[in-house]
Amino acid sequence: MDVESELYAQDKNAQVLSVDCIGEPGYETKIKRQNFGPAGILSQFSLTLPLRIRVRTSGGDVWILLVMQNYSAVDLDVPGQRKLTLNFKIVGQPKIET
Numbered sequence: 001m002d003v004e005s006e007l008y009a010q011d012k013n014a015q016v017l018s019v020d021c022i023g024e025p026g027y028e029t030k031i032k033r034q035n036f037g038p039a040g041i042l043s044q045f046s047l048t049l050p051l052r053i054r055v056r057t058s059g060g061d062v063w064i065l066l067v068m069q070n071y072s073a074v075d076l077d078v079p080g081q082r083k084l085t086l087n088f089k090i091v092g093q094p095k096i097e098t
Helices: 002-010
Strands: 015-021 026-033 040-056 062-074 083-092 095-097
Touching: 002 015, 002 040, 002 062, 002 083
Parallel strands: none
Antiparallel strands: 015 040, 026 040, 040 062, 062 083, 062 095
């Protein structure tokens, strides 16, 4: 799970307790028009998930992290050049327990 990988990179002994999607996912697409007719081809796609993550740190503290996790795929129309990027942004982090 990408969430765990991102958190364990910061604290290898942390423990993810729960992950909840707290809103509607956001989607964005971009289409390249073909030279003929109304058809197009998908060239970019983005998905953003608003998440609430409960995590116990290696020190035993429990935090709620509010996270915007985004996946961005570009160059989907170019064979061999497709790129997928993960953006993990913590937007809030109230400590809830010690």
